[in-house]
Every structure is written in structure tokens, then in C-alpha cells.
Amino acid sequence: MAKIERVGISLETALLEQYDKLIAKQGYENRSEAVRDLIRQSLASEKVKKPDTKAIGGIFIVYDHHATDVSHKLLEMQHHHFLQTISSTHVHLDHHNCLEVIILKGKVSELEHIGEHLTSLKGVKLGKVNIMATEVE
Amino acid sequence: MAKIERVGISLETALLEQYDKLIAKQGYENRSEAVRDLIRQSLASEKVKKPDTKAIGGIFIVYDHHATDVSHKLLEMQHHHFLQTISSTHVHLDHHNCLEVIILKGKVSELEHIGEHLTSLKGVKLGKVNIMATEVE
Amino acid sequence: MAKIERVGISLETALLEQYDKLIAKQGYENRSEAVRDLIRQSLASEKVKKPDTKAIGGIFIVYDHHATDVSHKLLEMQHHHFLQTISSTHVHLDHHNCLEVIILKGKVSELEHIGEHLTSLKGVKLGKVNIMATEVE
Amino acid sequence: MAKIERVGISLETALLEQYDKLIAKQGYENRSEAVRDLIRQSLASEKVKKPDTKAIGGIFIVYDHHATDVSHKLLEMQHHHFLQTISSTHVHLDHHNCLEVIILKGKVSELEHIGEHLTSLKGVKLGKVNIMATEVE
Numbered sequence: 402m403a404k405i406e407r408v409g410i411s412l413e414t415a416l417l418e419q420y421d422k423l424i425a426k427q428g429y430e431n432r433s434e435a436v437r438d439l440i441r442q443s444l445a446s447e448k449v450k451k452p453d454t455k456a457i458g459g460i461f462i463v464y465d466h467h468a469t470d471v472s473h474k475l476l477e478m479q480h481h482h483f484l485q486t487i488s489s490t491h492v493h494l495d496h497h498n499c500l501e502v503i504i505l506k507g508k509v510s511e512l513e514h515i516g517e518h519l520t521s522l523k524g525v526k527l528g529k530v531n532i533m534a535t536e537v538e
Numbered sequence: 539m540a541k542i543e544r545v546g547i548s549l550e551t552a553l554l555e556q557y558d559k560l561i562a563k564q565g566y567e568n569r570s571e572a573v574r575d576l577i578r579q580s581l582a583s584e585k586v587k588k589p590d591t592k593a594i595g596g597i598f599i600v601y602d603h604h605a606t607d608v609s610h611k612l613l614e615m616q617h618h619h620f621l622q623t624i625s626s627t628h629v630h631l632d633h634h635n636c637l638e639v640i641i642l643k644g645k646v647s648e649l650e651h652i653g654e655h656l657t658s659l660k661g662v663k664l665g666k667v668n669i670m671a672t673e674v675e
Numbered sequence: 676m677a678k679i680e681r682v683g684i685s686l687e688t689a690l691l692e693q694y695d696k697l698i699a700k701q702g703y704e705n706r707s708e709a710v711r712d713l714i715r716q717s718l719a720s721e722k723v724k725k726p727d728t729k730a731i732g733g734i735f736i737v738y739d740h741h742a743t744d745v746s747h748k749l750l751e752m753q754h755h756h757f758l759q760t761i762s763s764t765h766v767h768l769d770h771h772n773c774l775e776v777i778i779l780k781g782k783v784s785e786l787e788h789i790g791e792h793l794t795s796l797k798g799v800k801l802g803k804v805n806i807m808a809t810e811v812e
Numbered sequence: 813m814a815k816i817e818r819v820g821i822s823l824e825t826a827l828l829e830q831y832d833k834l835i836a837k838q839g840y841e842n843r844s845e846a847v848r849d850l851i852r853q854s855l856a857s858e859k860v861k862k863p864d865t866k867a868i869g870g871i872f873i874v875y876d877h878h879a880t881d882v883s884h885k886l887l888e889m890q891h892h893h894f895l896q897t898i899s900s901t902h903v904h905l906d907h908h909n910c911l912e913v914i915i916l917k918g919k920v921s922e923l924e925h926i927g928e929h930l931t932s933l934k935g936v937k938l939g940k941v942n943i944m945a946t947e948v949e
Contacts, residue, residue, distance in 0.1 A: 404688040410710045414678040420714050423721055428658040436684045439713040440694050441663055447697055457631070459598055459639055463672050490625050492641060494594070494672055502596060502641060504629060521565040526578055531668045535600050535631055541825040547847045551815040557851050560858055573821045576850040577831050584834055702932040715937055731905070733872055733913060737946050762901050766915060768868070768946055776870055778903060778913060795839040800852055805942045809874050809905055 410436070448534035449509055456534045457487075458505045458512035462519055463527040466499045474522055475503060478515055498526070509534070547573070585671035586646055593671045594624075595642045595649035599656055600664040603636045611659055612640060615652050635663070646671070684710070722808035723783055730808045731761075732779045732786035736793055737801040740773045748796055749777060752789055772800070783808070821847070859945035860920055867945045868898075869916045869923035873930055874938040877910045885933055886914060889926055909937070920945070 424435040448454045464471055472489070479486055484507040492500040503519075505512060512532050520528030561572040585591045601608055609626070616623055621644040629637040640656075642649060649669050657665030698709040722728045738745055746763070753760055758781040766774040777793075779786060786806050794802030835846040859865045875882055883900070890897055895918040903911040914930075916923060923943050931939030 405685050406688045406691055407683050407685045408691065408706060409681050409683055410707045411679050411681045412707070412711045412714065414680045416711070416714060416718075417680055417682065419718055423718060424658070426654075428655040430660060432682060433684045433686070434660060435658070436710060436714070437686045437690070438657070438663075438665075439717060440686065440690060440710070443713060444690075444693055444697060445664055457598075457600075457629075457637060459596060459668065461594075461596055461668060461670060463594075463670065487629050488627050488639075490627055490639070490641065492594075492624050498672065500594060500641070500672070502625075502627070502639060504627065504637070504639060517563075518565040520575070521561070521572070523567060523571060526575075527582055527670060527672065528575075529668055529670055531596065531598060531666055533598060533600065533664060533666055535635065535637070535664065542822050543825045543828055544820050544822045545828065545843060546818050546820055547844045548816050548818045549844070549848045549851065551817045553848070553851065553855075554817055554819065556855055560855060569819060570821045570823070573847060573851070574823045574827070576854060577823065577827060577847070580850060581827075581830055581834060698932070702929040704934060708934060709932070712931070712937075712939075719938055731872075731903075731911060733870060733942065735868075735870055735942060735944060737944065761903050762913075764899050764901055764913070764915065766868075766898050772946065774868060774915070774946070776899075776901070776913060776915060778901065778911070791837075792839040794849070795835070795846070797841060797845060800849075801856055801944060801946065802849075803942055803944055805870065805872060805940055807872060807874065807938060807940055809909065809911070809938065 445534045449532055452508060452510035452513075454509045454534050456507070456509050456512060456532050458507065458516065458533075459531040460501075460503045460505065460512075460516050460519055461527075461529045461531070462501045462503070462522075462525050463494065463498055464501070464522070464525040465497055467497070467524075471501055471519065471522060471525065475519065478518060484511055484515060582671045586669055589645060589647035589650075591646045591671050593644070593646050593649060593669050595644065595653065595670075596668040597638075597640045597642065597649075597653050597656055598664075598666045598668070599638045599640070599659075599662050600631065600635055601638070601659070601662040602634050604634070604661075608638050608656065608659060608662065612656065615655060621648055621652060719808045723806055726782060726784035726787075728783045728808050730781070730783050730786060730806050732781065732790065732807075733805040734775075734777045734779065734786075734790050734793055735801075735803045735805070736775045736777070736796075736799050737768065737772055738775070738796070738799040739771050741771070741798075745775055745793065745796060745799065749793065752792060758785055758789060856945045860943055863919060863921035865920045865945050867918070867920050867923060867943050869918065869927065869944075870942040871912075871914045871916065871923075871927050871930055872938075872940045872942070873912045873914070873933075873936050874905065874909055875912070875933070875936040876908055878908070878935075882912050882930065882933060882936065886930065889929060895922055895926060 429435040487504040490502045516530030566572040624641040627639045653667030703709040761778040790804030840846040898915040927941030
């Protein structure tokens with residue numbers, strides 16, 4: 402089990418009252434939980450700035466299913482970029498549009514690169530890349 | 539088939555040269571494709587600002603699988619918030635950590651709300667919400 | 676003087692060690708200071724989402740000084756939008772380009788609106804709007 | 813005078829109609845202007861990713877004027893980081909709070925670094941760094 406430490410933080414009463422209201426609205430059960438999440442986010446967003454950090458990427462692609470072959474290109478790119486595809490989910494949005502959510506492991510720079518390439522494929526209408534640095538050990 | 543129109547855009551030669559280099563690097567085959575994507579992104583990011591826009595949300599949650607019951611909470615929230623879960627993908631990151639990627643349909647405000655709530659659950663270490671306004675009709 | 680409170684936060688030793696390294700790199704003298712800033716940022720980014728929040732906006736505009744009359748348009752817009760301009764700084768970037776940094780007070784929605792309008796003026800090449808919810812009382 | 817070129821872009825009529833509405837709302841007089849701005853933003857946000865790009869930074873700092881000496885620290889940092897301060901604007905927000913907007917020239921990495929350090933100074937409550945890659949030549 403992970404070792405736990407208790408630290409003291411001093412802050413203005415007025416600030417604390419506002420913060421307690423915010424985290425109650427967000428659904429937090431207690432302050433420790435909320436502050437821990439702020440600290441984790443702060444570390445994660447620092448890590449993600451470094452191109453070599455190992456991370457998880459979620460690539461969202463909306464495309465016309467008549468016009469492209471995203472899964473084929475994805476396969477091809479894996480061989481070029483040594484990325485590890487974890488999973489791929491296909492959603493039928495409407496008559497024309499598909500959503501593909503591809504979850505990958507790799508370095509931040511690789512994930513950005515493949516995100517750029519998938520987004521620029523012919524037939525892809527919208528793309529978004531979500532990169533998370535998960536290893537906080 | 540969608541009606542296509544051709545429009546003329548005038549811009550500085552120097553700017554165009556730089557842009558052609560950028561889109562080649564990104565993997566675009568031609569300029570029309572790249573400019574269309576810029577226009578679509580511009581529309582999509584405008585739509586996503588409005589809380590009532592119907593959108594697709596991808597919620598990424600990293601959590602300790604010993605400590606929480608994300609899928610249970612997700613189910614519960616759907617009944618409260620009238621969201622439609624499309625799919626849910628579970629990934630085993632390491633001995634302690636799981637990644638859950640939940641794809642939902644709903645209004646932007648609903649997706650933000652459920653994202654906040656899932657991120658604040660006990661045991662959830664990191665959360666990110668990716669919202670896309672997909673309907674460009 | 677503001678009333679100060681001391682709160683206890685429990686978190687994993689490993690997480691704490693990483694965080695202490697990060698904040699030392701960022702230049703913080705102690706942990707309380709750093710966590711207070713995370714809490715303030717969290718409150719500020721929540722406030723800025725609401726269109727009615729009173730905020731400070733910094734609008735950055737790069738424009739060709741031969742081609743436009745930003746200051747004239749700014750004046751005009753103030754009368755239309757009831758914004759309060761606090762200051763305006765003009766910087767000569769190079770032979771062609773000027774930077775104008777305009778600091779305004781107003782509601783978030785007004786600041787976004789004027790930012791959009793200034794950015795879209797003929798001759799303006801690049802624009803960015805930085806909105807901060809400052810009143811934490 | 814800059815050489816101008818005219819390029820043709822083909823896109824769906826429905827997409828074009830939506831885009832024309834959006835840019836009218838944003839205040840654009842014509843489509844060329846709007847698309848040029850999208851292209852410039854696209855180039856600028858690509859440039860800003862590279863740590864060595866020369867850029868303009870606007871650093872916003874809200875601080876308690878009783879508790880800190882931002883201008884002194886700024887001076888000190890310039891000597892350490894070889895940045896060039898262009899201007900600094902001081903705004904009295906209320907009885908306790910000041911806003912300092914500092915405009916600097918430097919590499920992206922330097923601007924981020926000084927932004928981090930100013931934001932972490934004792935007495936600084938809120939900080940934001942706005943970096944623009946202006947040279948599109």
C-alpha cells in the first residue's frame with residue numbers, strides 16, 4: 402500500500418470558503434481528495450510538456466465512412482511509429498459520419514504526430530487528441 | 539451527395555509558402571483539405587461554447603481499481619442526467635491503475651457536468667473531458 | 676488583514692516528493708504558497724466560464740500599421756459595449772507590424788465579444804484574448 | 813508591398829453557409845480575411861510549440877501590493893535570462909490588488925520560464941502567460 406503523509410496548508414478563510422463551495426458542486430466528498438487531484442493535474446500537465454514522456458493518447462476522429470480508410474491507415478502508422486494501440490472503438494454517429502476513438506500508448510511526441518496524421522487524412526472532418534501522462538510513481 | 543462550391547481566397551505568397559510546408563508536415567494531400575479542416579474546427583469550437591449544443595463527449599478517467607466503482611456511478615449518473623452512453627472501454631494500465639474511456643452523447647453542459655462528477659469520484663486520480671460538436675449540417 | 680486558516684491534506688509520499696520537485700523548479704518557496712495558487716487558479720477558471728463574471732481582459736493584437744485603425748475602432752466599441760478600457764500599450768515590433776495590448780474591465784461575455792471583433796478587423800494579423808477573473812472575495 | 817496570390821478552395825455549400833454566418837458574427841468583412849486569419853493562427857500555434865521560436869510574451873500578474881516586489885524581481889530575472897522587456901503596465905485593481913502586464917521579447921522557452929517564476933513569487937495570487945509567435949515572414 403502507498404505510504405500516506407499529512408501536510409498542513411495555510412490559506413485565507415475567505416478563499417477556503419469559496420473553494421469548499423466549488424468542490425462540493427464538483428462532487429468531491431472532502432478537501433484532501435480535491436487538493437490531491439489539483440496536485441496530480443499539475444504534475445500531469447508538466448509531464449505532458451516533455452516530448453519523451455510516456456503517455457496515453459485518445460485520438461477522436463469524425464469521418465465520412467464512404468470516403469476513407471482510417472483503420473487501414475492506423476495500422477500502417479503503427480508499424481512506422483512503434484506505437485502501441487490499446488483499443489479502438491467505432492461509433493456510428495449518423496448516416497454519413499463515424500466516430501473512431503483510438504487509445505494508444507507512446508511518447509508524447511509520437512502521440513501528437515500520429516494525431517496530426519490521422520486528423521489530416523482525406524475524409525476526416527474533425528479530430529482531437531487527448532494526451533494524459535498517467536504514470537505518477 | 540453534398541453540394542460542393544469553389545471559393546477564392548487571396549493571401550500573401552510568403553504566408554502561403556509557410557502554410558504549404560506546415561500542411562505537408564501534418565500529412566495533408568492538398569490545401570483545400572487543410573483549409574476545410576480549419577473551417578470545420580473553427581465552427582466546432584464555436585458550437586462547443588454554447589451549453590445547449592448537442593455533442594459527443596469522451597471522458598477519460600484513470601483510477602485505482604481497488605478503490606472505486608466508476609461503472610456503477612456512471613450508470614447512476616445516466617439516470618439522473620439523461621445522457622446516452624455510447625460505449626465504454628476499459629484498459630488495464632498497470633497493477634494499480636485502470637483507464638476508462640466513456641463515450642457519451644448529450645448537451646455540452648451535461649457532458650461537462652458528468653465529466654466533473656466522474657473526475658471527482660473517490661479513487662479517480664486523473665480525469666479529462668474531450669467534447670466535440672460533431673453535427674455540421 | 677485577511678483571516679488565515681490551516682488545513683490538513685493527506686497524500687501519498689511519492690506524489691508529495693514529485694510535487695515538491697516541481698514547485699521548487701517553478702520557483703516556489705514553500706508548499707502552502709504553491710497549493711494556494713492551485714486553489715486560486717481552480718476558482719478563477721471556474722468563474723471565467725460564467726459569462727456574467729466581472730473580469731479583466733488583456734487583448735493582444737498584431738497588425739499592420741499601414742492598414743488599419745485599431746485605436747479608432749476600440750474607441751468606437753467602448754461606446755457600444757460599455758466596457759472600461761484601463762490602458763493600452765503600443766509596441767513597434769518591426770517595420771510593418773505593431774502590437775497593441777489593451778487592458779479592459781468588463782463581463783466575460785463582453786470581453787470575448789470585443790476580442791472577437793478586434794481580432795477580425797481588417798489589417799489585424801493575429802489576436803489573442805486573455806481573460807482573468809480577479810476578484811476572489 | 814507583399815506579393816498576393818489567389819488560391820481556390822472547394823468545400824460543401826452547407827459548410828460554407830455556416831462559416832459565412834460565423835464570420836459575420838465575428839465581424840469579418842469578407843471570407844478571404846477570415847480564412848487568412850485561420851491560416852495565420854494555425855502557423856502561429858505551430859511555431860509556439862518550438863522552444864526556440866522568437867516570440868512576444870504578455871505576462872499577467874495579480875498581486876497584493878503590500879506583499880511583494882514584482883518589478884524588482886522582474887529586473888533581476890532579465891539579467892539572468894537575457895530577455896528583453898518591452899513595456900510594463902501597472903493597474904490598480906482595488907485596495908489590495910494590483911495587475912502588472914509585462915510585455916517581453918524572447919524565446920518561447922524563456923518566456924515560459926520567466927512566466928512560471930513570476931507566477932510563483934510570494935504575494936502573486938494569479939498569473940497567466942500569453943505567448944505569440946509574431947514573425948510570419
